[in-house]
Amino acid sequence: MTLLAAERLSRAFGGVAALSDVSFAVAAGEVVALIGPNGAGKSTCFNLLSGQLRPSAGRIRLDGRDITGLGPAAICRRGVGRSFQITATFASMTVRENVQLALLAHHRQIWRFWRPAAAAFRAEAQALLAELGMEAEADRAAAVLAYGDLKRLELAVALAGAPRLLLMDEPTAGMAPGERGALMALIRRLAGERGLGVLFTEHDMDAVFGTADRILVLARGTLIAAGRPAEIRADAEVRRVYLGVDA
Amino acid sequence: MLEVERLCSFYGRAQVLHDVGFGLASGSVAVLLGRNGAGKSTVLKSLIGLVPPRSGRIRFERAEIAGLPPHRIARAGIGYVPEERRVFAELTVAENLEAGRRPPRPGLAPWTAARLFALFPALGELRRRPAGRMSGGEQQMLAIARTLMGNPRLVLLDEPGEGLAPLVLRQIEASVRALRAEGVSLLIAEQGPAFARAVADQVLVMEKGAIVWSGTHAALEADAPARQRYLMP
Amino acid sequence: MHGFLFLQLLTGLASAAQLFLLAAGLTVIFGVTRVVNFAHGSLYMLGAYLGYSLITRAPPTPVGFALGALATAGLVAALGAGLEIALLRRLYRAPDLFQLLATFAVALMAEDLTQRLWGAEDLALPRPGFLAGALRIGAARFPLYDLVLIGLGPAVYLALLALFRTTRWGVLVRAATADRDMLACLGVDQRWLFTAVFALGAGLAGLGGALGLPDTTATLQMGFSSVTDAFVVVVVGGLGSLSGAALASLLIGLLQAFGIALVPRSTLVLVFVVMAATLVLRPHGLLGSASAEAAGAGAPALVRPATPALRALALVTLAAAVALPFLAGPFLLSVATEALIALLFAASLHLMMGPGGMASFGHAAWFGLGAYGAALAALALRAPLPLALVMGLLLAGAVAALFGLVVVRLAGVYLAMLTLAFAQIVWAGAMQFEEISGGDNGLLGVWPPRWLGGPVGFYFLALALCAGGALVLRRALHAPFGYALRGARDAPQRAAAIGLDVTRLRWAAFTLAGAAAGLAGALFAYAKGSVFPTYLGLGRSVDALLMVLLGGVGTMSGPFVGALVYTGLYDALLLATDAWRLVLGAAIIALVLLFPDGLAGAAARRMRA
Known part of the structure; x- marks a missing residue:
């Protein structure tokens, strides 16, 4: 079943097209990778989907409902979670508090001024951290986590909003090789268990080809190929544009 | 002239270079290959001092330069042309060149605006144009020319051909050959359009922040498994 | 013509x-x-x-x-x-x-x-x-x-x-x-x-x-x-x-x-x-460009709930504060009353500057508006003290809510400068519109009513409202609102991506800070019996900034420590030397170079190490 549908998305910056006429879909439970050379439009595409940017043209539908032009907070409330390329966690809080805040936001309990937040959704936060193998880090400051743990915390914060679609911008960038496989396996498992649709960008081709059900290839703002990993591997156009070698 | 040993660099807490080591002979050209995010740009930024290495050694013409601020490294004779070009957008072509001008270096014919306009004729016609209102290819030529005004002995070029039309690419390629003929050493990071590897004396392949293969261009052409493993999707 | x-x-x-x-x-x-x-x-x-x-x-x-x-x-x-x-x-x-x-x-x-x-x-x-x-x-x-x-x-x-x-x-x-x-x-x-x-x-x-x-x-x-x-x-x-x-x-x-x-x-x-x-x-x-924005601060410090030792210390301090009128003379009592008002003033700035991430150089605007609001209510409308205090709080809060609509969309230096300019303009307005504000001569005769029981009674009122108010703000910062506010400061993009309305959170913090500073100003009017344009002045804004920075922006106890130490130091300086500007200036430079995270911050670091 189609969860996310991007229809003829375009976005220009000062007359220069960063993304033109891009259409694709992500189904529930499906893990889709979005790849392409630097400057191909991956980040623009992500920022359109999560509401950081408005498209110049085109539609975005979630479960058939039009979400084009909504802001990031509104899109989040419709069930879209995201992680950022440069990790963005709440540095003045512990790991558990990061997740608790996301849970409070999800349950619309932000505008409360009296009851301490430390007790709110504590068990739920702990359970979510346990699911990602981070229960031991719960009381550590988010600011001092190792990079791989920070990436997992971002995932936990995104999952706290009970999203149906997860957008991940380079989830394994900066991680040690061993950690990458584990994180991608975790994402794969969550997609299966929760029926979560996942769209991710990634430079690590092991992660892309080892995890994705389908791969979308962007170059200079247009979608040049889409298909299963084996199809993409064999695609001559992809090899030429993405690798620059006539292999 | 350049020796790099066990170089480790970080962005914040993320380690992006793991024990990188290589050497570069005077007057030679080396090319760094690898996929996006492999660490090529970070090697160049660590050499010029923009990303000071956390550990390791960098010796340039027998002097240790790891940990020096960028302006000291540049004065020692290393020029850097970043991937984003970073021309001074509000300055004209002539002013951009002026900003890069440094005193002549013994044993090297000093670069002047006139010589550079001969090397990049397109720039000569645009000398009063603000750099921000030039095409990507023109900006790339200007970025290279600006760096040459400092009379460097070693030039670090980060993805010089990225996003350029074939015609411009040929001009950049010609300039690389001309530099080499002048005795300037080059270290070029390359991913997209392939031109530098053809002129390179040495090819270094990076993956996940480390150098995983090195040899000549011919050897890489012959090593199909290595290309499949490190360079293809 | x-x-x-x-x-x-x-x-x-x-x-x-x-x-x-x-x-x-x-x-x-x-x-x-x-x-x-x-x-x-x-x-x-x-x-x-x-x-x-x-x-x-x-x-x-x-x-x-x-x-x-x-x-x-x-x-x-x-x-x-x-x-x-x-x-x-x-x-x-x-x-x-x-x-x-x-x-x-x-x-x-x-x-x-x-x-x-x-x-x-x-x-x-x-x-x-x-x-x-x-x-x-x-x-x-x-x-x-x-x-x-x-x-x-x-x-x-x-x-x-x-x-x-x-x-x-x-x-x-x-x-x-x-x-x-x-x-x-x-x-x-x-x-x-x-x-x-x-x-x-x-x-x-x-x-x-x-x-x-x-x-x-x-x-x-x-x-x-x-x-x-x-x-x-x-x-x-x-x-x-x-x-x-x-x-x-x-x-x-x-x-x-x-x-x-x-x-x-x-x-x-x-x-x-x-x-x-x-x-x-x-x-x-x-003709400015976005890139001209100055760089932001470094990584924020981890915020922890009060430790048992800190709670005990707070209780002891509170007990001492309750006992003070029975031990101290009139001078010390008036200094203590001012310290309490400074505490609420500092806590209100801390709310927007620390967790809110909005440094203001014109926080005295709200303090002064509160003071003028209360004094005008008392003098022109003959409002009794409780009503006058509420009027002061409401005036400051309402103007802050209005002004906040503009200001919370800015960041960094632009925000600091706009708040500074606003405060200067309110100050100049108070100087100019003499028929309302009394101009340079101020408004006189704003005294607490007899039933309050003189300086001791007023001290207890200030203790209840200021220490209470500062504790309420502190409580809000440990509640979901405070977490969300800090989240919006730590990582605005991430905050929006979990569904937080960053602008509205900042606006709420700005309004709340304005209202609390207004209450402090209203109390100050009664403590002094008068209101002058200097209440709105740059000097007072900087007092608040110094108290917060002296205590430490990143800690929740910062304003408490900062307000008490600063008021004490300031009064001691005024008594001891006529070169107070010179000494204060040198002290600020020393603070900036030596204790970039404030006294409470330095203490917390020492305890953790």
């Missing part, structure tokens, strides 16, 4: 030229070094005083005057270079607030030293004889010297443009403004470039101060009053843009000239409306 318009036009152009000479150096310095130099007004003041000394000793000829002004510029430039080398170099990588504070400290010290060197008397330079003439326009006379100024403003602008456009040094400065790191990669040592730029900016301020002498007297207050004018010009023009400063000087100069003539007393409001409108439509000023 034409004569009148022409006269106002000339007056406007002369004041625009004066404004430009004042602001040009500030914007040049910011453009390259990203330092907002609060001491710029002091350099201008030094220009006036040094200029007075040099020009009165020079022969009374045009050449003597010109040489005196140029020598002044040179001396102030040298001072600026010294300041850059000795102090600012150490602060380029520090949070921008610290640069503001350090340069503010320099301004304090400069005022004290100037008084010591030149005395407290205003110094009026006789208009040089060769320029004493005037132009007759209808019935009015326009000073010839102002015509010279009208010529000098554009001349300096063109000279600066030529310097930046045609010299190698200018090319390097413009390159550094665009991309410092890239310039370093080309072998340029920025340190000396920065020193030179600072000297140039300081020299311009000195020149402006000297050239202003024939029109205005040199006073000790001109440092702080001129820096506000300079900020307004630079913010409206766009930080770092020379042409923006020229345009904004022209706009504001003309606006003031015609505003004063057409609607007397409208000028302050006009200037503020222009500034607010500019920043709403163009958040980076008329």
Whole structure:
């Protein structure tokens, strides 16, 4: 079943097209990778989907409902979670508090001024951290986590909003090789268990080809190929544009 | 002239270079290959001092330069042309060149605006144009020319051909050959359009922040498994 | 009528030229070094005083005057270079607030030293004889010297443009403004470039101060009053843009000239409306660019709930506070009452500045509005004390809510400057609208009612409202609201991506802080029995900032520690020395260099280590 549908998305910056006429879909439970050379439009595409940017043209539908032009907070409330390329966690809080805040936001309990937040959704936060193998880090400051743990915390914060679609911008960038496989396996498992649709960008081709059900290839703002990993591997156009070698 | 040993660099807490080591002979050209995010740009930024290495050694013409601020490294004779070009957008072509001008270096014919306009004729016609209102290819030529005004002995070029039309690419390629003929050493990071590897004396392949293969261009052409493993999707 | 318009036009152009000479150096310095130099007004003041000394000793000829002004510029430039080398170099990588504070400290010290060197008397330079003439326009006379100024403003602008456009040094400065790191990669040592730029900016301020002498007297207050004018010009023009400063000087100069003539007393409001409108439509000023935004602070500290030891300490302190009236004399009791009011004031600023991430340089606006609100309710409406306190709180809160709609969309230095300008305008309004505010004489006779039981009764009221209020704010910061606010500060994008409305959170914090500061101000009115425009002044805003920074922005106990230590120190200083500005300035610089995370922050770090 189609969860996310991007229809003829375009976005220009000062007359220069960063993304033109891009259409694709992500189904529930499906893990889709979005790849392409630097400057191909991956980040623009992500920022359109999560509401950081408005498209110049085109539609975005979630479960058939039009979400084009909504802001990031509104899109989040419709069930879209995201992680950022440069990790963005709440540095003045512990790991558990990061997740608790996301849970409070999800349950619309932000505008409360009296009851301490430390007790709110504590068990739920702990359970979510346990699911990602981070229960031991719960009381550590988010600011001092190792990079791989920070990436997992971002995932936990995104999952706290009970999203149906997860957008991940380079989830394994900066991680040690061993950690990458584990994180991608975790994402794969969550997609299966929760029926979560996942769209991710990634430079690590092991992660892309080892995890994705389908791969979308962007170059200079247009979608040049889409298909299963084996199809993409064999695609001559992809090899030429993405690798620059006539292999 | 350049020796790099066990170089480790970080962005914040993320380690992006793991024990990188290589050497570069005077007057030679080396090319760094690898996929996006492999660490090529970070090697160049660590050499010029923009990303000071956390550990390791960098010796340039027998002097240790790891940990020096960028302006000291540049004065020692290393020029850097970043991937984003970073021309001074509000300055004209002539002013951009002026900003890069440094005193002549013994044993090297000093670069002047006139010589550079001969090397990049397109720039000569645009000398009063603000750099921000030039095409990507023109900006790339200007970025290279600006760096040459400092009379460097070693030039670090980060993805010089990225996003350029074939015609411009040929001009950049010609300039690389001309530099080499002048005795300037080059270290070029390359991913997209392939031109530098053809002129390179040495090819270094990076993956996940480390150098995983090195040899000549011919050897890489012959090593199909290595290309499949490190360079293809 | 034409004569009148022409006269106002000339007056406007002369004041625009004066404004430009004042602001040009500030914007040049910011453009390259990203330092907002609060001491710029002091350099201008030094220009006036040094200029007075040099020009009165020079022969009374045009050449003597010109040489005196140029020598002044040179001396102030040298001072600026010294300041850059000795102090600012150490602060380029520090949070921008610290640069503001350090340069503010320099301004304090400069005022004290100037008084010591030149005395407290205003110094009026006789208009040089060769320029004493005037132009007759209808019935009015326009000073010839102002015509010279009208010529000098554009001349300096063109000279600066030529310097930046045609010299190698200018090319390097413009390159550094665009991309410092890239310039370093080309072998340029920025340190000396920065020193030179600072000297140039300081020299311009000195020149402006000297050239202003024939029109205005040199006073000790001109440092702080001129820096506000300079900020307004630079913010409206766009930080770092020379042409923006020229345009904004022209706009504001003309606006003031015609505003004063057409609607007397409208000028302050006009200037503020222009500034607010500019920043709403163009958040980076008329000709500014987004990249001119100064860099933000470093990583925020982890916030933890109070430890048992801290709770015990708080309880002991509270018990001591309750016991105090039975042990202390009247003087100590009044100091303690003021310390309590300072506590709520500091806690309210801490809320928006720490967890809210919005540093304000004009927090006294809310304090003063609360004080005036309560005093007017008590005097004009004969409201009883509880109602008057509520009125003070509501007035400050309502104005903060309105102003907050504009201000929370800005960030960093622009936000700090807009709050500063707003406070200065409210201050000037209180000075001008005498029939409501009593002007300089203030509002007198705001005394607590008899039933409260004298100073002891009022002390307990202050204890309940201030300590209680500060604890309520602290509680809100540990509640979901406070977490969300901190989240919006720590990572705004991430906060939006989990569904938080960042702008609304910041607005709520701003309003809450304004209301709490208003309550503190209302209590202060009753504590003093009177309200004066100084309650709205820059000095009081800086008191609040210092209390918060002294305690530590990143900790929740910071304002408590900061308010008590600062009030104690301040009163002790006032008693012990007449050089309090000098000592306070030196203390701030020491604080900025040695305890960047405040006393409570340093203590917390020590305990964790």
